[in-house]
Structures are given as structure tokens and as C-alpha cells.
Amino acid sequence: MKKIKFMNKDRNGKRCECGFMEIKNQTEDSADLFFYGDIASETWQSSWYEDDMAPGDVKEFLDNLDGVSSINIHINSGGGSVFGGIAIYNMLKRNAAQKTVYIDGIAASIASVIAMAGDRIIVPANATMMIHKPSNSYFFTSKNADELRKDADTLDRCQKAIIQTYMTKAKVSEDEINQKVNEESWLVGDEIAELFDVEVEESNSAAAYAGSFFTDSYKNVPRNVCEKKMAVPETASWEEIEKAIARAVQTGIKDGLDRENKKKELLASLEQYGERD
Template sequence: MPKAPSILRLCKDPAKATVGKFYEFKNATDTSVDLYFYGDIVSDWWGAWQEEDQYPEAIKNFLAEAGGKDLNIYINSGGGSVFAGIAIYNMLKRYTGKKTVYVDALAGSIASVIAFADSDMPTIPSNAYLMIHKPWAVCDGNATELRKMADTLDAVESGIWAIYEEHLAEGVTIETIKELMEAETWLNGTQAAQYFRVKVGEENTIAAAVQDYTKFYCHNVPQKLLSGEAHAGQQDREKRNKIIELTMAHMGQ
């Protein structure tokens, strides 16, 4: 594993793998605990950039502390590292407590996969979004290296198909979902229920977590989600973009 570049040393130390104040147990009872995904899904090797970001090692420790209690999982995330997201999804699926997922505003990209860790059906309000698309990466190198990355992305996509296929609405085929992914599709709660087994919840007023880099890699972001101010300032955006670049480079090694 490469040594983290200096820009990443300002991030949460992944070796400590704590969930941070934002992810401390909220509304914990004797039988249940709340878990929030309100930021980016990031890799263990550089850790969380903001309190809201999350990575697999921290989730593993969080689940160990939860000790089998039921989980209420709240999602408002545009996604992030596909490999980190798959790892988190698998951890949640193995977790013995009941999982109830609520998409508060956005479950985009790999966060849409995490939403299906629900023990039954995730709840998506009629004005919240599920965004699905083909996995992507930034890669440089020679022809052999580029083909290797393309093969890796194909393999990752096949794994995502398998997860989505377990949660299809009656009469929907995975071929239809593949077409939606190819087109990068943003589904509100009502639309999502046409393709997946989800519960449609009542409208809420939570703003979707559409970060600047989400706007960079997504082409069909609903206009209503673009009208608000970005969460991060200019300096933070520049650092985040650099981190994305470094993470993508790490994926190709």
C-alpha cells in the first residue's frame, strides 16, 4: 500500500478507525441504535476528510460496538469509493441485528448499494433520490494498464448487478437496470418503487448531499438539486478534488 501523500495527513487517521462525533451512537436504546451516512464513502487508506465521511474500518468498529442491536440507517450521500462501499454493504449484510434503511434525501452511486443492506425494503421519500450509474474511475497509464482498469470496472459492475437483482420489483429484469445504469438515472422515491422493492415515504425537507465532485462525474443531476449552494468552500473543494484524483490513482496500482 502506498504511503499517503502529505495532503491526506490532515484527514482522520484510518488506523484509529473511530466513527467520530457525527457517527457516535444517536438515540441509542436497549435494542436499537441510529447510524448516519451523511457524507462521502471513502477508502480506509486515507480515512475521512470530514466528520460526515465514512470508511469501512470505522464501520466495522461501529458495528462491533453496536453488538447486535437493531440499526436504523439514514443515508444522504452521493457515494464515493466503490470498493469501500461494497465492503460496507457486506459488513451490514453480515451484521446480525435488523437493519432499517431510510434514504433521507439521496442515495447515489455506491450509496445506492448500501441502501439495499436493509433487512426488508429501504424507505425512500417521494422527493428523495436513488441514483444508479456505471462505476467509473480516473486512470492513466499504458494500454495494458488502461485495459486492466476497464476489466476491473466490468467486474465491479457485475457485482453491483447481483446486489440490485436481489431487490428488483416484480416483473423488472436486470437488463432494464443495466440500461438505467448506462444512462445514469436519478429516480425519486415513487420512480424507484417501479424498479426496486422499496417503500415510498412522505416528502421531507432535507437537502440532498450533492457535492461538487458529484456534479463533476454525474451528467444528469436534477436541476432542483443544483440550485443550492455546495456544502464545501472553494479551498475544501480543491482539496477534495485532489483527494479524488489521488484515490483514483491508488485504485490503478
């Protein structure tokens, strides 16, 4: 099946590729799904990035899995859109196929939540998982105190729902998971296994770290991750910056109410799948 490129914009507003998601059919009864880059958002979340269709493409893929009883999900992602990732997690969790997640290199931020959709999670000894508090970024946007408080309430709901999801695979108490999330914790193989029900295997020398535009927003990034960041694209021209500003102004708060309603639906769904038996 097709490879889906994830597009993003650097701080100068220039569009560039930040990774890809690849979907492959392996046999008649199994399929492979690869997340090798930043997690893209749904189209309702941002009209800027017309290529950010990851949740929609995953849905299309799952809808066409006729007779497939097992899905192998490979993750090497530095994170991305919280609500895009939540949508992907919910769709994978709803699917009846047996799901095996392989953290090939790194599952950071919302990518670690997607990993929890697996019935089995397999982690090489040198693979990395990062869990932290969800956050909002504001680009060419100003908000008043009431709007910021509303965003903070939404982020608190996100964290609660995400921690419930972590707890479906946790070996330790919710308080300990919550503390690790608040601290922004970077974990490798055996450390991941201390917190979560995962299977640790031999180190994978083949998997390289997936460069991410989100690395700069993380606080406790290990040196080895910093050294493997994606190269920054060349500086955008003033004309490109002006166009980016114009697009931001035109976009404004378009479809804001729809976005809020969609967020509520996704969070409610995530909370449902985060409940333990």
C-alpha cells in the same frame, strides 16, 4: 458515539470537509447509523486522506453492538469511493441485526448500493436515488493501454457485482436494471418503487441534499441537485498545489498489488451477497 468527518481534496489539492458519518446508540436493542456526506475510502486505497476511515469505523461500530437487534441506517449521500462503499455494504449485509434503511435525501452512486443492505428500505416521495456505471478517476496519474484495459475489466466486474446486488431488491428484469445503470438514472420516490422493493412514504421537507464533490462527474444531474451543490472552497495557493503534487509523486503506485488483491476480495464478497435465493 462519535461523528466521523470525511475529508477530500478539491481540484486544486486543498483538503476540506465533504460530509460526515455519524453513529448513534438509540436504545439497548437498536442503533442509528448516519451517512451524511461522500462515502470515504479505506486507508489501503489512498494514503492521502488519513481521515477516510469509514469502512474501518463501521466495522468497529458493528463489532461493539452487544445485544442490538435492529439498526436504522440513514443515507443522504452523493456517492464516493466504490470499494469503500462495497466494504461498507458487505459488513452491513453480514450483520445479523434487522436493518432498516432510510433514504433521507439522496442515495447516489455507491450510496445506492449501501442502501441495498437494508431488510427494509424506506423512501420519502421526494427522495432521490441515482444508479450509474462505476468509474475510475485519475489524479496526477498516467496509465498505459494495458493498465487502462485492466481497469476497464475491473469496472466491468464492479458493474456486474453491483447489478447482482440491485437485483436482490429489484422488481424488474436484470436487463432493465442494467439499462438504467448504463443511462445514469436519477429516480425519485415512486420511480424508485417501480424498480426496487422499497416503501414510499410522505415527502420529507426536513432533509436537505448532501453536497458532493462527485456531482461534477455525473452526466444527467437534475437541476434541483445542481442548485444545491456544496460551495467550492477558496482556491488553493501555489505552495499547497506544489505540496499536493509532491505527495502524489511520492505516493505513486505504492501498495498497488495489495490494492488489487483487496479489490478482488471485496468484489468476490459483493458477488456472494448479491446472489438471490
